[in-house]
Amino acid sequence: MKHFLNLLLLLIFMNASAQQTPYELSGKTETATYQETIKYYQLLDQAYPECKLLTYGNTDFGKPLNVLVLARDKVFDPITIRKNNKCVLLINNGIHPGEPEGIDASMMLARDLLKAGKLPENVVICIIPVYNIDGIFNRSGTSRANQNGPVAYGFRGNNKNYDLNRDFIKTDSKNSHSFQEIFNIWQPEIFVDTHTSNGADYQYTMTLIPTHKDKLNPGLSAYMTGTLLPDLYAGIKQRGYEMIPYVNSIEETPDAGITGFLESPRYSTGYTTLHNTIGFMPETHMLKAYDKRVDATYKLLETYLEIVIRDAKKLVENKHTADKETASQKEFTVEWKLDQEKHEALEFKGYAAKQKPSAVSGLDRLYYDRSTPYTKTIKYWNTYVPAVTLHKPIAYIIPQAWDKVISLLKLNRVKMQRLTKDAAIPVEVYYIADYKTAGKPFEGHYVHSAVKVSPAKQNLQFYAGDYVVYVNQPVNRYIVETLEPQATDSFFNWNFFDSILGMKEHFSAYVFEDTAADLLKKDPRLREKLEQQKQKDPGLSKNAEAQLDFIYKNSDYYEKTHNRYPIARLLTETQLSLK
Structure with missing residues (x-):
């Protein structure tokens, strides 16, 4: 009976009208719930052999992360896919479930590609239906006070109240751990993380944050800025939507100019950059009607797919080259600053910003007058320059006590070896000379910044089982930017090593x-x-x-480990006993 009911459901679903998504069935005013989303993808999986719904790991909500894989040749093994030099496009939805356009747009895109038999031969598409499963269950129509629809939606924080788009390096959530498992198994060339903006009012429905050009591998950056971005802007314009860089205003309104957004590795696209994946955060405008926002997201995803299909071979080659260059790279910039002297002219379509008396306070308040649209040239600051650059060591040596660090390195495809016997090894160590700590907690941490280190050469004792990480790997950027304390989102800055900052002995x-x-x-x-x-x-x-x-x-009584960063830098070729 159960088999018969499943077959009946499948036959009903395969009917054209029944293949409509919950969003479409609502008259394009509602976003799908988690249950509706997963059920829809399960039915696609049953109806079309070219797609498969996979599960990975766990989340803080107790449910695994799902990935729908679309593959024309019905091959769903990532190792085989990479051997066949196919390009992988990974789309992530619902990291902020109150920004659900991507959830609904991806369901329609998957259906339309399957139904039309238009899956590409050289590209595999992976879709995470909902990343913040915890948040999508926390459903209301009020948590985003500035947003125009849908009727109800999820909440930004997960069940631990983490903003998951600040959790990629520190990995306090199981969601982040499972995402990194997915990412490092599939190793996409292009990553798209769908969002909705907050901020000023303007005429555009879609804005875009790309991986920042200045911190991306030079070859990838040249392709992104010279080909991918121009074609992306032109492609979505042809589909009826003009797009603008994310409106990151330097003042209250955009009129004085905007800056490029520098996503550090705490953010999804900052994390993917560490792996030489070109990442994007499209941000629809929260005040536009929900159906327009979903449509713009759908058409942007279509545009991505069109370009990725056309350039699949080039994208795969570019990533292979970038990985090789990163493995041999000597210098790494771990902190950036905006070059305030360099800006470009940007045509911007906004609305006049005006003042009028507030009905609440009686004082003047800002509003945007949609009856007074304008097109004007504004300044766009989008050049970042190195603030801290480091020379990589031959290897890092990590005492086995720091198990979370070791676990995350392994998760991110970092090759590690272990000492087979105790040894005194000549290394460079850092003493933490100075740092600032936030006065209030941010995402569960009192984050450090402005770290200054005092290097010292010492013969340190290490023990059998301690880890040695040679810095000659495609994932060198992940290694350096997590293990160097001065890096913006280093493990040190996220409080992984705070225990070293306290003395254990003193004197009377x-x-x-x-x-x-x-x-x-x-x-x-x-x-x-x-x-x-x-x-x-x-x-x-x-x-x-x-x-x-x-x-x-300044005596031998003072403990040598106080403020000494526990991960050592091996600077000279040294014979080590390893397995």
Whole structure:
């Protein structure tokens, strides 16, 4: 009976009208629920042998992440797909379930491609139906106060109240862990993460954040800026929608100009950049009607597919080349800053920003007058320059105690070896000399920034089972930007190593007084160092406790591990016993 009912459901679904999505059946005013979305993809899987609905890992909500794979030749094995040099396009939806256009547009796109028999021969399409499963169940019509529809939608935070588009490096959520599993299994050439904007009002329905050109591999950047982006803008314009770069205003309104958005690795496209994947965050405008936003998303996805099909061979070759270059790359920029001297002219279609009395406060308030549209040239700052650049070591050595770090490196295809016996190894270590810490928690962390390190050469003892990571891999950028403390989204900045910042031993002044006097008597260099410090800091002469502390921290009594970053840099070729 169960088999008969499934067959009956399948026959009903294969009827043209029944293949409509929940969004279409609602008159294009509602977005699909999680259950409706997955059921729809399950029926596609049953109806068409060219698609397969796969599951990976788990999420904080207790459900696995789904991926619908569309493959014309019915081959769904990623290893075989890569051997056949096919290009992979990965589309991620519902990272913010209150921004659901991609959820509905992807369902229609998958159906239309399958129904028309128009799947490409040289491209495999992977669609994550809903990434933040937790958030889509938290459904209302009020959580996005500035948004024009749909009737109801999900919530930005997941069940741990994390914004999952800030979680890609720190991986506090199971969602992020499962996404990274999917990403590193399929290794896409192009990644698209669908969103809805907030901010100013203007005439465009669609805006775009691409992987930033200045921090992308040079070959990939040249292709993206010279071919992909111009064709993307032209292609969607031909489909009825003009597009503009994401409106990241330098002032309250766009009139004074906008800046390019620099996505660090906490964001989805910042993370994918570490793997030489060209990433995009399309952002529809929250005040446009929901059906227009879904339509614009659909047509942008169509445009992506058109270009990826045309350039599939080039995209695969470009990524192979970028991976080889990254494996041999010596210098890595780990922090960037906006070049405020360089800007370009950008034609912008907006609405006049005006003031009128507020009905709430009686004071002047901003509004955009849609009866006064304009087209004008504004400034666009989109050049970032290196702020911190580092020379890579031969290898990093990671004590096995730091298991979360090791787990994430493995998840990201980092090849690791282990010491087979205890060894004292000459390495460079960092002492954390200075850093700033946020006064309030951000995404569950008191994030560090502005890190300064003091390098030192030491012979350190390592033990059998500790990990050695050679920096000669296609994933070098992931290795360097997570393990170097100065990197914007390093594991250090996300508090993975905060335990090293606290001393475990100290002294009692009345006991250490005699010890300190003896140290000064026996070590004239220490006495001279103390005197020099007094000259630099006049207040030190009047502070007995501070003088004892200075002597303590410049003696053998002071613990060598305090503020010492635990991951060492191997700078010279050294024979190690490894497995």
